[in-house]
Amino acid sequence: MVVAAAPLPLPRPIVRLQYLPIPPYRHTAIPVIPAVPARPPDEELVPLTAAELVERHRPVLDRALEAIRTREYWSPYPEHPKAYGTEHGSPDAAAGKAAFEALLGRRFELDQPGTDGWVPGEVSPYGIGLGTEYPHADPDVLLPAMRAALPAWRDAGPGVRAAVCLEILARINARTHEFAHAVMHTSGQAYLMALQAGGPHAQDRGLEAVAYAYAEQTRLPGAAEWTKPQGRRDPLRLRKEFTAVPRGVALLVGCNTFPTWNGYPGLFASLATGNPVLVKPHPRAVLPLALTVRTAREVLAEAGFDPDLVALAAERDGEGVAKELAVRPEIRIVDYTGSTAFGDWLEANARQAVVFTEKAGVNTVLVDSTDDYRGMLGNLAFSLSLYSGQMCTTPQNLLIPRGGIDTDTGHRSYDEVVSDLAGAVDKLLGDDRRAVALLGAIVNPGVLERLEAAAGPDGPGELALVSRAVAHPEFPEATVRTPLVVKLDGDRPESEPVLLEECFGPVSFAVAVDSTARAVELLRRTVRERGAMTVGAYTTSPQVERLVTEACLEECAQLSLNLTGGVYVNQTAAFSDLHGSGGNPAASAALCDAAFVADRFRTVEVRRPA
Amino acid sequence: MVVAAAPLPLPRPIVRLQYLPIPPYRHTAIPVIPAVPARPPDEELVPLTAAELVERHRPVLDRALEAIRTREYWSPYPEHPKAYGTEHGSPDAAAGKAAFEALLGRRFELDQPGTDGWVPGEVSPYGIGLGTEYPHADPDVLLPAMRAALPAWRDAGPGVRAAVCLEILARINARTHEFAHAVMHTSGQAYLMALQAGGPHAQDRGLEAVAYAYAEQTRLPGAAEWTKPQGRRDPLRLRKEFTAVPRGVALLVGCNTFPTWNGYPGLFASLATGNPVLVKPHPRAVLPLALTVRTAREVLAEAGFDPDLVALAAERDGEGVAKELAVRPEIRIVDYTGSTAFGDWLEANARQAVVFTEKAGVNTVLVDSTDDYRGMLGNLAFSLSLYSGQMCTTPQNLLIPRGGIDTDTGHRSYDEVVSDLAGAVDKLLGDDRRAVALLGAIVNPGVLERLEAAAGPDGPGELALVSRAVAHPEFPEATVRTPLVVKLDGDRPESEPVLLEECFGPVSFAVAVDSTARAVELLRRTVRERGAMTVGAYTTSPQVERLVTEACLEECAQLSLNLTGGVYVNQTAAFSDLHGSGGNPAASAALCDAAFVADRFRTVEVRRPA
Incomplete structure (x- = not known):
């Protein structure tokens, strides 16, 4: 409704966008399979007007705008791998793999201004050297080119910008299998997770950001008449025009573990609000974002815009390009996911920019009581195991009353709860093939070091669940580890520094606490001092x-209660769940809300006598 | 529509708000006279439920939500002084004056926790020592008390909070004459301007902020069901609850010239989003905000909330309380209007808070050509004269081509334009009584010093219009001055430091430029380097x-074109015009837009199996 009522400004009469695959759209909560046709031969391409481009993508935008308002389940991008295949008009698994392999061992050309060299690409956590090389950019050449692309993009207006963004997402969606391999071999995620979290779920978050951006930019009318009565004299009359203007060039600083999922919200929020976006990927996770940049440049050029609206800034490992770029005067927006130290540095130093950060946090699950003990154990075991706990949302501190908990299977002592949880993880990961499909690979040596330190003789406590190495059937050099659970006494002072620091990776603490009240106190303190992306709790007590x-209301943390089925505390769904709160030290923004987009643009008013 | 559809959460069954004057409301663009009944005797007061409170204020809120969307003219608070009087149910001019006078020469009691002394009050720019004393607060006592008031205010929800804010505004509106005297005798504004800008126009901006706050907080539903299909298996079902949670205590740092107009947006945006607000007025302009705080505390208490949700932090001149308060951990939001130096300091140092600043800027009017020369001169003369140019929106640099301009009365040379403008100001201010009613008084010695320096022998250029002292018929000690206009050559390097620095007060520069193109270049540079709250231009050329x-789109400045009638570049209307852009150095925020409120609260989601 909102969209239908809002005018879509179309100042450019014809855009040269020639190829418009688009997922079909139905007004139903059931995801539909996108019909992404193979690109027709060039001679069959037809030019589209800007209005036609907008019309093609309007139903999806419209539905996304509805979903962010109702918060019901919805996604235009199916998550089942079989939804992507030739019978649906997109490359199938084999073709996606072939496309990925065709990228290896060669230069990744982007034809950007200011390319002054090539930087070597990633070594996969699965042990494959990708052998890709990425262009290295001279910011003194690239940034002015990006800035020069801004006015035409600004003048296109929110409607055309949203349509172009949705076209980019549609093309990325059609290549979901190819992206899955790229995400897998940079993040270490298992294939299915890389496909879902790095594919449709990331695309969902990108689309969500586009929807918020469109909604924000169209809250003021393009023009308004203003008539102020003056008693017996003639009224005062003005005509006012309101234009959303971007802040400038945006910098996206990507992360190692979720290059697309954590990158797309900022990328699309900035682009949809008119800002050119410079993408600075993590040196270990370039390929998924390089593919994204290439797709965006291709669509922008076809639509008649300057492709330099989206560009890549690959760097040599340790070069520190983000630090240099973030304080450039051209950079007016920074999106960042990564360590607290650099996030804090950005907030303190990139003062010329609006800065959105997702940093480290310490996630807590409070185990007070349950009426589905088995469901709780299974749910927690999955949460700890998924991607070897290498998620900013994985629980770290499991707070369990020292006197045990009441369950539907009777009272369970602290020790029983801990050993039952260990048993649930063991059972879940008992089969190596299944374990590998859930755990993925350890993303980098830092994670492995932390795991080994926590498991070693100088570790913080008694091991409740030993981490074991799992052999990967396909990639023998992959480092695969099951989760470690360490017992800690939450009421002993020496536990405090351990509990109050993020130990990113497959390490969790089963923390004995004197009481549930004491556990809530510890939870509050943890969120207040260290931040948290997620909080979980199991309890049958209303009190x-x-x-x-x-x-959680006081400390501003997102809470999942009594999850025992197929939804896990570490997963959030776009259009419905908020990722992070933006109100505790773990992140300065939530994905996505109005605050995430509202300050990426400003509104300029021109008024004159009517 | 929006409001009617949105649920208004009413967790508190009964509020003890007993006295509810409320302006009547009609669906018309014509302002109506508020029927604010005199407070009935206590025994006739009746308790209202929260729902009744919300219902009483809903029509005004509803209409405000519509106005900020359509941007048409609207205000529920009439600007004509005669709209406030006993026949309309509110104190008339005489009663308002008496109420003001009753405040003088005594302590301004607020019954706040942590009062540890009294600070002497203001000396009016009109020469009257107000003799008022204000409570001085110990932040170690006051801030915890304010923080403790937060949870119940948060739990009340956006609907009740908006209604309480509208009740506060209604009571302030009923005392418009009393506030007018308070604003006049602290800012130096003339009575009519103090009444309008400090009264209904400030109330409009407060209401606008409440409307934005309400709209933002209700964009997510209070609760949602989420059902995700799982093929042949049972769907996943969750129930999700979304709660707007405030950031913490907000600090409002008020200014000398527009204590209410510049203070109300931040005050009401923070309060309506659930944050307690500590009001730190300018030491020379305490009374209007002290009255505001008292009114807010009275309404909050009657509505069953802790009055410490709004408190005053008066300070001794030079005490520097704002600097101390702004970095306290309890302070999570800062709103500030004042010098660039302190605004920059706040942005750099109040890192635990979200900071909104309005600082200095250099406003430009480009004079290229006009088809209403007389109208242009009259409009500019008024803009320069209003409140002796002591507005952040007053034009400073008038850029005029050296070769003159084309007008409906023929070509006019640069010198003719300048002398015609001087003549128009002289004519406007020829009668002392009328001059005083327009100019008001010089607000503080700093303004007078700048004026005298610019007019003196070491001033920057030839005087085109001499500033003269005007005797105030009623207040002989008032310092009243007409505007000074100084000629400058915009193309000489020595002019640059003068042009690129704000000279706040009744000083403007008639800047000769080589061409209009050169003028636009200078305009761009001025906005980019120094910021601007307003830009004006007169031209008949589409090019x-x-x-x-x-x-203006590139440098993010608000533009008024060809104003020749009764609308002036230095005035903006709430619900329609944006004040500042938030995109150039003059201000980090615009009044009001979504970005001004969206980050004052965060949303906490609680999800559980359905």
Whole structure:
């Protein structure tokens, strides 16, 4: 409704966008399979007007705008791998793999201004050297070119910008298998997870950002008449025009573990609000974002815009390009996912820019009581195992009353709960093939070091669950590890520094606490001092539920209660769940809300006598 | 529509708000006279439920939400002084004056926690020592008390908070004459301007902020069901609850010239989003904000909330309380209007808070050509004279081509334009009584010093219009001055430091430029380097109009074109015009847009199996 009522400004009469695959759209909560046709031969391409481009993507935008308002389940991008294949008009698994392999061992050409050399690409956590080389950019050449691309993109207006962004997402979606391999071999995620989290779920978050950007930019009318009565005299009359203007060039600083999922919200929020975007990937996870940049440049050029609206800034490992770029005067927006140290540095130093950061946090699950003990154990075991706990949302501190908990299978002592949880993880990961499909590979040596330190003789406590190495059937050089669970006494002072620091990777602590009230206190303190992306709690007591809820409202943390089925505390769904709160030290923004987009542009008013 | 559809959460069954004057409301663009009944005797007061409170204010809120979307003219608070009087249910001019006078020469009691002394009050720019004393607060006592008031205010929800804010505004509106005297005798504004800009126009901006706050907080539903299909298996079902949570205590740092107009947006945006607000007025302009705080505390208490949700932090002149408060950990939001130096300091140092600043800027009017020479001169003369140019929106640099301009009265040389403008100001201010009613008084010695320096022998250029002292018929000690206009050559390097620095007060420069193109270049540079709250331009050329518009879009400045009637470049209307852009150095925020409120609260989601 909102979209239909809002005017879509179309100042450019014809765009030369010639190839418009687009997922079909139905007004149903059931995801549909996108019909992404193979690109027709060039001679069959037809030019589209800007209005036609907007019309083709309007239903999806419209539906996304509805979803972010109702928060019901919706996605235009199916998550099942079989939805991507020739019978649906997109490359199938084999073709996607072949496309990925064709990228290896060669230069990744982007034809950007200011390319002054080539930087070597990634070594996969699965042990494959990708052998790709990426262009290295001279910011003194590239940034002015990007800035020069801005006015035409600004003048295109929110409607055309949203349509172009949706076209980019549609083309990325059609290549989901190819992207899955790129995400897998940079993040270490298992294939299915790389396909889903790095593919449709990331695309969802990108689309969500486009929807928020469109909604924000169209809250003021393009023009308004203003008539102020003046008693017996003639009224005062003005005509006012309102234009959304971008801030400038945006910098996206990508992360190692979720290059697309964590990158797309900022990328598309900035682009849809009119800002050129310079993408600075993590040196270990370039390929997924390089493919994204190439796709975006291709669509922008076809639509008649300057492709330099999106560009790549690959760097040599340790070069520190982000630090240099982030304080350039051209950079007016920074999106960042990564360590707290560099996030804090950006907030303190990139003062010429609006800065959005997702940093480290310490996630807590409070285990007070449950009426589905088995479901709780299974759910927690999965949460700890998924991607070897290498998620900013994985629980770290499991707070369990020292006196045990009440369950539907009777009272369970602290030790029983811990050993039952260890048993649930063992069972879940008992089969190596299944384990590998859930765990993926350890993303980098830092994670492995932390794991080994926590498991070693100088580790913080008694091991409740030993981490084991799993042999990968296909990639013998991959480092695959099951989760480690360490027992800690939450009421002993020496536990404090361990509990209050993020130990990113497959390490969790089963923390004995004197009481649930004491656990809630520890939870509050952890969120307040260290931040948290997620909080979980299991309880059958309304009073405990109130206590935990109140703590999360006070400390501004997202809470999942009594998850025992197929939804996990470490997963959030675009259009419905908020990722992070932006109100505790773990992140300065939430994905996505109005605050994530509203300050990426400003509104200029021109008024004159009517 | 938006409001009617959105649920208004009413967790508190009964509020003890007993006295509810409220302006009547009609669906018309014509302002109506508020029927604010005199407070009935206590025994006639009746308790209202929260729902009744919300219902009483809903029509005004609803209409405000519509106005910020359509940007048409609207205000529920009439600007004519005669709209406030006993026949309309509110104190009339005499009663308002008496109420003001009753405040003088005594302590301004607020009954706040942590009052550790009294600070002497203001001396009016009109020469009257107000003799008022204000409570001085110990932040170690006051801030925890304010923080403790937060949870119940948060739990009340956006609907009740908006209604309470509208009740506060309604009571302030009913006392418009009393506030007018308070604003006049602290800012130096003339009575009519103090009444309008400090009264209904400030109330409009406060209401606008409440409307934005309400709209932002209700964009997510209070609760949602989420059902994700799982093929042949049962779908996943979750129930999700979304709660707007405030950031913490907000600090409002008020200014000398527009204590209410510049203070209300931040105050009401923070309060309506659930944050307690500590009001730190300018030491020379305490009374209007002290009255505001008292009114807010009275309404909050009657509505069953802790009055410490709004408190005053008066300071001794030079005490530097804002600097101390702004970096306290309890302070999570800062709103500030004042010097660039302190605004920059706040942005750099109040890192624990979201900071909104309005600082200095250099406003330009480009004079290229006109088809209403007389109208242009009259309009500019008024703009320069209003409140002796002591507005952040007053034009400073008038850029005029050296070769003159084309007008409906023939070609006019640069010298003719300048002397005609001087003549128009002289004519406007020829009658002392009328001059005083327009000029008001010089607000503080700093303004007078700048004026005298610019007019003196070491001033920057030849005087085109001499500033004269005007005797105030009622207040002989008031310092009243007419505007000074100084000629400058915009193409000489020595002019640059003068042109590129704000000279706040009744000083403007008639800047000769080689060409209109050169003028646009200077305009761009001025906005980029020094910021601007306003830009004006007079031109009959579509090409020049395009050039100036493009410059304003690029540099993010609000543009008024060809104003020749009763609307002035230095005035903006709430619900329709944006004040500042938030995109150039003059201000980090615009009044009001979504970005001004969206980050004052965060959303906490609690999800559980359905």
